[in-house]
Amino acid sequence: METLFDRHRATLEAALAAARDRGFWSAYPEVPSGKIYGETAKDEGLQAYEARLNRPFSLPRHPATGSVGAEVSPYGPALGISYPANGAETLVAASLEAAPAWAAATPEARAGICIEILSRLNRMSFEMANAVMHTTGQAFAMAFQAGGPHAQDRGLEAVAYAYAEMTRAPKSAVWSKPQGKAEPIVLEKHWRVVPRGVSLIIGCQTFPTWNSYPGFFASLATGNTVIVKPHPGAILPLALTVVVARAVLEEQGYSADVVLLAADRAEAPITAALVVHPAVRIVDYTGSNAFGAWVRANAGDAQVYTEEAGVNSIVIAATDDFKGMCANVAFSLSLYSGQMCTSPQNIYVPRGGIDTNEGHKSFNEVAGGVAAAIDELLADPARAAGVCGAIANPATLARVEVARGLGRIMRDSETLAGLDGARSATPLIVAVDGASSEVQNEERFGPITFVIAVESGKEGIAKASMLARHKGAITAALYATDETLIEEAADAFASAGVNLSVNLTGNIFVNQSAAFSDFHVTGGNPAGNASLTDTAFVANRFRLAMWRRPKTGK
Amino acid sequence: METLFDRHRATLEAALAAARDRGFWSAYPEVPSGKIYGETAKDEGLQAYEARLNRPFSLPRHPATGSVGAEVSPYGPALGISYPANGAETLVAASLEAAPAWAAATPEARAGICIEILSRLNRMSFEMANAVMHTTGQAFAMAFQAGGPHAQDRGLEAVAYAYAEMTRAPKSAVWSKPQGKAEPIVLEKHWRVVPRGVSLIIGCQTFPTWNSYPGFFASLATGNTVIVKPHPGAILPLALTVVVARAVLEEQGYSADVVLLAADRAEAPITAALVVHPAVRIVDYTGSNAFGAWVRANAGDAQVYTEEAGVNSIVIAATDDFKGMCANVAFSLSLYSGQMCTSPQNIYVPRGGIDTNEGHKSFNEVAGGVAAAIDELLADPARAAGVCGAIANPATLARVEVARGLGRIMRDSETLAGLDGARSATPLIVAVDGASSEVQNEERFGPITFVIAVESGKEGIAKASMLARHKGAITAALYATDETLIEEAADAFASAGVNLSVNLTGNIFVNQSAAFSDFHVTGGNPAGNASLTDTAFVANRFRLAMWRRPKTGK
Incomplete structure (x- = not known):
């Protein structure tokens, strides 16, 4: 039977090569063209978006102790969508419950699932464009590109880096130490990837998917369970991401709760309670320096990756x-x-x-x-x-x-x-x-x-x-x-x-940062402590554990 | 002219291969044998050690605003050695002064210097064995191995990982983005390694070199300046390391102050002042959980790598x-x-x-x-x-x-x-x-x-x-x-x-952790947040910065 890893192996290998070479490469076409996405895709995307409005957002089997949602389009209308709401404890408990099976999945199984999620998100790019447009205020074309294919490329880049890093050390090795004229000491050693724990992704309003996908997919690929905390003004793009991720996870026999949505309201945020929770071991944050400083100071021993702000x-x-x-x-x-x-x-x-x-x-x-x-x-x-x-x-x-x-x-x-x-x-x-x-x-x-x-x-x-x-x-x-x-x-x-x-002139701009070529943010000044995506962004989301014993029957 | 990188390239390449394969490999022989180290090496090492006793330790051109030193051998006698003493500000200022030229050195130049330092330390292994024995209490054979060749292997391992990571991305690339029927947009991009800043190494008493060399060489290879803060009871092994490093640096045209010694006394420690100093951007710490927790909580935005303690x-x-x-x-x-x-x-x-x-x-x-x-x-x-x-x-x-x-x-x-x-x-x-x-x-x-x-x-x-x-x-x-x-x-x-x-029996023990094969500490429980040496241990000691412009004259 074809696994998801088999299905997406060529994409992963191309991504790995692109990340090494740093030339132009993209897995997901940025042109919102009917020839690429299907002649009816644009209309269907709009219809799908409109069908989400003014009703509860369907997230099958997601925990819910209430509901929230007060998004208003910068273009005028209120979205009228409500999302399941939960306290930090409920979310963390559900995440921990889903964790062991996901941690036990192989790097290949997880990479395959991540790329399948990205592939489905790519097919939904027109729906996502409307969702991003009406939460961020981006114009349609930009919302399509930055919210869709460009964000998906950044997600794939993170999966590629995570996969490369998880497979850098062999799964096993034979260690044979010479002992002069005596027989060598021979051990067999076995390593496995151990994820850190619960990973919290804190999204921003202006680029809810582009800035969240690197951390989301890096943590997911390395075996951590993920709680996605959207900005209260831009929940829908990440809710769409979560619903797709949960569907793929369930189809592959994992608990959907490997990925959870932590929607909240601006007046009653749950971000701080999640950041300080001892089970939260990774925090990815995009937002202001002020709250970024709070996150860095209060996340305890969790790994914290931030993109904050600066003066360009x-x-x-x-x-x-x-x-x-x-x-x-x-x-x-x-x-x-x-x-x-x-x-x-x-x-x-x-x-x-x-x-x-x-x-x-x-x-x-x-x-x-x-x-x-x-x-x-x-x-x-x-x-x-x-x-x-x-x-x-x-x-x-x-x-x-x-x-x-x-x-x-x-x-x-x-x-x-x-x-x-x-x-x-x-x-x-x-x-x-x-x-x-x-x-x-x-x-x-x-x-x-x-x-x-x-x-x-x-x-x-x-x-x-x-x-x-x-x-x-x-x-x-x-x-x-x-x-x-x-x-x-x-x-x-x-x-x-x-x-x-x-000396940029013509159709290329200082604002633009291309996946697989530009490392976005260096991590070397107060605008952020991490770079999208380099090895440092993925290498500490998991640890390696070994067991060894004398090798017999060579 | 042969550079140090040329001289040590084969060693570096063998180390890189060993780190990939995780089988047995060692650059520095662990047997304290006259056949390997020279028939007179043992006696000369003892003489060199004894010549250090009961006098000021010579560290040419090292800053000094006073002197400290009260080491007493666990075997009885006081060592009677005094070392230059400085406040945190003096040390940090000297370190910052030396930083720009070291940051500008190439990864190859720095790797060559690091391995030359290790190579000279290897030749001093008998002197080091006496220094380690009489500060830690280790028996001579163990002091030779753990304080000398095994520590040097761990240092080389860190250099290899650092070099691999600094050279993983190309130094430059051409990015050519298709524009349909129009000419592609073509940019040239250039990346460089930017070190974090001042790196502080906090040593422990029991394994002053083995536990310090990974952080020391990882930071040095990635272009950071290094301040070495030994345990007040085990200064000599790290002072020997510092004197060798400074000599090689000066010979190669860099300021000796790229590497500084922060000796202090137990009653007037300067560790805390260094940890909280804003210019200190990396802290490597080996020691108790209690002070480790303080370091993690008070190092601000510095990268902190710890080996603390636990119950095995x-x-x-x-x-x-x-x-x-x-x-x-x-x-x-x-x-x-x-x-x-x-x-x-x-x-x-x-x-x-x-x-x-x-x-x-x-x-x-x-x-x-x-x-x-x-x-x-x-x-x-x-x-x-x-x-x-x-x-x-x-x-x-x-x-x-x-x-x-x-x-x-x-x-x-x-x-x-x-x-x-x-x-x-x-x-x-x-x-x-x-x-x-x-x-x-x-x-x-x-x-x-x-x-x-x-x-x-x-x-x-x-x-x-x-x-x-x-x-x-x-x-x-x-x-x-x-x-x-x-x-x-x-x-x-x-x-x-x-x-x-x-099921270990015979001449291999649970206590032993071999460089290039065993990742020492996983970083996945309270016994330490880092592993010696994996990619995560080196990847965040530097950042990549790019500049790009339209490519002309293809």
Whole structure:
């Protein structure tokens, strides 16, 4: 009989090769095309999404001591979905009950199940796109890609790393120690993978699947049971994930409770009770630095992997493609209205301007060039809506309002004409002087950009990398024509633990982080202590235990 | 010019292969033989050791704001050596000063330097043996092996794992993303290893080199600077290590302060100030659970790797070699007077006795058989001294005194006739009943063994594995003839995170853990959160940082 491992072996092997080579590779097509996903897939996905609205979400055999759910689409309507609710103790008890059989499964069995889950999620990508769109505010195309195939690729990447690590040591070996002229001492040794225990995944609102799948699949593949704690505003995408995972687990003879949903309400969160629970041995967290610090301090001896926040910067020292640069930066600032963990916030520009292919450009001309490129990008309302999407959280609008008063407005934020009833905001650009202003030195999440006057590109690099070191940063970008300066920037940002993109123009952006090639977050500054996905992200989710004895009958 | 990496490449490659295969392999011969180390090596080692006594230890160019040192040999004499003393701030400042150049060295350069250090330490193994003997109390042969070649093998193992992990991702890659009929997007990407920062190694008294070398070399190889904090009673072995490391570093053009010694006195420890220092980003700790818990709770966001303590058990359910079993257990209990982290403390024996090749043996006959085997092993005073060595810490003798009153004495502890002026104690064996006694359920470090009456081998396995889960354990042993019971034990001890040895007789012991084959400690119970050496032990000592840009001129 074909096992799930057999079925998905080629995918796993391709993923392992891609992770080694770090070139472009993807298992799940990012284009929302009928030719790939089926001509009826888009309509069916919408129907499936709509069928979930205004009723209890069906999670067969899931524990429930109550129900919760108050999701409201950033595009307007309430979702009206309720989910099973449980206290931390109920969830942990159910998780522990399901644990021994899952821990005893082979790495192959677990990898096969994980990839089957991903494969089914891939087929549901249009339904997931609607779910992600109406919880995060992402535009449809982005919700499809980031919530669907890109998240699935990140999940597969974690499975591949987990599988590689679980199988790095042999399952058994013969140890034969010479004893001079006497017979050698010969032992047979056997190793097995022992998972840590219950794994808690704490999701965020803006990228509920993309940021959760690496931890989810890394923990699941290594034999841990998983409790998924979604953001109260973005439960549906993870509930869909949980229902698929539970179905595959049950079909394969495991308890569905290997994967549990910990839905809660913002006013009565259960996250803290789960984090401090002694049976919770792994915590994956995406969210603010403030709660991240609490998680790190209070998770006890659990392994904690975080993606928190930081201040991402662009340094503009020179360019030989001024229009291309402005268009590229404009898109990076506009995409999902700056609500990506990779969105730039600070743009450092020399006070005296820069050299370009269009001649010298003053500070104001550079800032104005970016502002004009945003205006052009967002001129068509439908396209603007497709780039910016909606604003996930009302607090973001309040931050935009505050930021208006922090400097000289170079481009004001506006609501999107094409999005009736939605919460929306286009990029705000505020100019400040780096010699006197401090307002740019903290994270202001959302469509808020500071263009900061500095002495030189060199000073911009120094300020941006120093800020990354102290406040965290996930991305940095540089526009420069001097190779020495590029090398200095590569050194400075590497020391600060930031990945750097240089001279991006055209259809590739600093915000983008590709599975199997880009390690997302370095783990080397306050923006997060982990990287998606490297060996360190998986190697400590399980331990190896050995038994040995004298080998007889060689 | 031959680099150190060239010189040691074959050793590194052999180590990498051995770590993959997990069979027997060793780079540094364990036999203290003149044929291997030179006919004059033993005498010269003793002379070199004696030349260190009663004077300041020479550490050229090492910071010093004072001096400390009050080591007293467990064999009697004070060493009279003083070492440079510094506050935490001085050490951290010097370490940070040395850091950038070391961080910028290639993985190859660092691996070459690390293996050169190990190679020179190997040539000093006789001097090291004397240093280890007179700080730990180990007998000479053990001090040579555990303090010298075995520790060096563990260090090399860490270098190999670190090198494998630093070179797992390519240094650069080309990422080419298809764009339908348009030209692909092509980026060049470059990655580099970024160390975490200052690494603190906290050594223990009983195995100052063996337990410190894995963390020391893992951190050094991955580009971190290292501050070595020895136990105040066992400074010399690590001071010798530091002096060798500093010499190699300077010869290769790096600051000697990449490696620093943090000697202190028991009455004025500086460990806590180093642990909480924000620049200290990695802590390797070997020692008690009590201080280990403090380190884990107070190291902030530093990576913490610990080997703490636990209660190791033997379960005797049956044997087809009663004499061989008793002799093997006797040696395990006697070796270094039970002062190994791998020494067994508890022996579970069925109340109704066991089946053996010599017929049925009662509980008393089993306990008596082990006691008699110890008496036989230690009958010759010179051999007894060579097996037991001396007692490192006076507190151990006090624990033996307390343990005498905790049950029925089956074999009393005695001083060693062959060791005049030394602190010594042979194994104490106390019988208790598992149904009523609790005294065996905590660690009582030293030559203290409880033989515990239980219902059956099965119950012994349950009790021993439960104890391991809650109090920690590094080793477990089982004597059994029933394959089903052996499988059950393998499951139970694996779940509890303990490595299990089954039916050992002859010249191989549960206490022994061989580099490149045995993963020492699983990290899966309270006896330690790390394993020596697996991928998890090295992968998070550095991070990868990338820079990327459009690829031109394909």
